[in-house]
Amino acid sequence: MKIKLDRTLCDGxxxxxxxxxxxxxxxxxxxxxxAGSPVIAPTDDPAVTRALLDCPVHAITTLSDRTGPDxxxxxxxxxxPAAPGPGxxxxxx
Numbered sequence: 808m809k810i811k812l813d814r815t816l817c818d819g820x821x822x823x824x825x826x827x828x829x830x831x832x833x834x835x836x837x838x839x840x841x842a843g844s845p846v847i848a849p850t851d852d853p854a855v856t857r858a859l860l861d862c863p864v865h866a867i868t869t870l871s872d873r874t875g876p877d878x879x880x881x882x883x884x885x886x887x888p889a890a891p892g893p894g895x896x897x898x899x900x
Contacts, residue, residue: 808846808847808849808852808855808856808869809845809846809847809869809870810830810841810845810847810855810859810867810868810869810870811845811867811868811869811870812831812839812840812841812845812866812867813866813867813868814838814839814840814866816864816865816866817838817839817864817866818863818864818866819833819836819837819838819839820862820863820864821833821837821839822858822861822862822863823839823858823859823861823862823866823867824839824858825858826854826855826857826858826861827851827854827855827857827858828842829843829851829854830842830843830847830851830854830855830858831858839866845870
């Protein structure tokens with residue numbers, strides 16, 4: 808798995824660093840950054856996936872093997888199909 812952290816979306820909740828401190832660090836203001844390579848070893852998948860799913864602002868995404876229209880890897884969000892992705896709003900009931 809390969810991940811991407813969008814620091815412009817991060818609100819500094821720190822949940823990612825709580826679940827996967829080997830992969831996420833917090834700066835002096837509490838905002839996350841990647842603490843190493845964006846390529847995640849299979850043994851670390853559960854912790855990083857938990858960080859991804861629990862991020863309240865969806866600042867963490869996985870990069871797939873597919874490419875988008877611009878030729879760059881397509882970003883995807885794993886988890887519940889009801890969860891809104893980056894920039895999306897959850898529909899009202």
